[in-house]
């Protein structure tokens with residue numbers, strides 16, 4: 001038997017209904033906030049991610065699925081969507097027409113990480129990006145939207161952590177302070193951190209290895225190194241969140257795993273998914289459009305980890321199958337023909353109805369109706385055919401009524417629509 005590749009998985013019926021529900025709520029909310037859908041390829045040139053996400057990040061260093069094309073140029077399955085959205089924003093000249101744009105995109109991402117609970121090599125994100133607004137109002141609106149999304153879905157146990165990562169003005173000073181702090185703790189750091197402590201010391205304070213976590217206790221805080229403009233921006237974001245009653249925790253240790261962030265960064269975290277505690281993450285990336293060849297354009301966005309969100313809502317324990325409204329049990333060839341016509345009529349009207357196609361006994365058809373968990377069963381046997389009446393049984397109340405064959409689909413559809 002050919003099996004799934006490690007780290008990849010099927011989202012099966014029963015779970016998929018939950019995914020569809022989450023997705024449709026996300027679309028409605030994002031569109032209410034003025035975000036428009038953008039559909040992007042899942043493969044881009046490797047350089048886009050190397051430049052966009054940063055060469056010293058885990059993603060670019062070791063997690064990308066990269067293949068050469070026929071001319072030997074690197075192409076990569078996207079590990080995230082932000083760089084692609086920025087590429088598209090630049091490529092289609094949005095900055096020239098109206099630099100303020102809001103996009104969302106939903107789809108699979110690929111990272112060659114070690115698979116574990118909540119961590120897959122193909123996973124899905126709901127991604128939103130807003131371009132052209134430097135004001136902290138954008139940060140507040142983005143975080144408010146995310147808050148509404150999570151509360152609207154009743155997601156248990158989530159807390160939004162927020163921080164500022166400063167700007168090209170203040171970050172270098174923080175970096176220096178951090179480098180000097182870790183320089184005498186090198187022997188306590190993991191090999192990854194030892195290697196990149198100089199190039200990317202922020203990664204060290206984000207490292208999940210217990211020894212590193214311990215070594216960086218008491219490390220300098222970015223909050224103490226923000227320049228006046230970044231401080232003011234952060235303060236305005238915090239006040240805006242307070243005004244809208246968005247709960248948050250200020251977390252000076254939140255650094256995120258991608259290099260493009262400036263100023264506001266945030267993560268929605270949970271304790272319910274073990275080591276994989278982030279359900280969504282995002283922030284400002286005011287420098288990225290320029291880094292990728294566009295005009296200087298402020299931008300901010302987030303991505304929700306769809307798989308982790310679905311897991312928090314019970315995707316792996318509960319069955320989200322939506323039962324059919326009706327099961328038609330027909331006995332005998334003539335009855336089955338009529339029943340099939342009804343089935344097609346109900347389905348065309350938008351009612352989920354099922355029947356037995358094989359001519360099974362009434363007993364096994366009733367079993368089938370129970371397996372489907374159908375709301376009602378319509379029974380048509382030879383007697384019913386002769387009397388011109390079918391029997392409609394409500395499977396919840398167990399009440400039965402007779403329905404005339406003439407005009408039956410109208411009457412049954414009306415009853416089902418009444419509830």
Ligand code: HAM
Nearest residue numbers: 080082119120123278279280281282283301302303305
């Ligand atoms: P990220 O933090 O790398 O950010 O990913 C966002 C979310 O995707 C994470 O919080 C997590 O829920 C989910 N995720 C990441 N890796 C995996 C995995 N291997 N398996 C399952 N879920 C995963 C970004 O990707 C940024 N592009 C977000 C952003 C948008 N920033 C600004 N705009």
